[in-house]
Amino acid sequence: MRITVHSYNGQWRLRYELDRFEQSFKFAESDQTLEQVKTLGTGMAEGVLLRFVDMRAQYIEHTSES
Numbered sequence: 001m002r003i004t005v006h007s008y009n010g011q012w013r014l015r016y017e018l019d020r021f022e023q024s025f026k027f028a029e030s031d032q033t034l035e036q037v038k039t040l041g042t043g044m045a046e047g048v049l050l051r052f053v054d055m056r057a058q059y060i061e062h063t064s065e066s
Contacts, residue, residue: 001016001017001018001045001048001049002016002017002018003015003016003041003042003045004017005034005037005038007029007034010028010029010030011027011028011029012026012027012028012029012032012034012037013025013026014026014027014037014040014041016041016045016048016052018052019052019056021052021055021056021059023048023052025040025044
């Protein structure tokens with residue numbers, strides 16, 4: 001799983017990517033520092049990974065029906 005943080009338009013964008021799936025979270029730069037967002041990113045990683053597992057299961061379920 002790749003985790004990246006970008007600064008864009010006054011927001012920190014925390015993005016997780018795995019295979020063809022992506023999840024992202026936005027934080028106001030005025031409310032969080034880069035270090036805080038990095039810490040949040042690490043702390044949220046396990047839950048995000050579990051969501052990716054659910055996303056993949058849903059994707060497989062719906063693409064196998066066609």
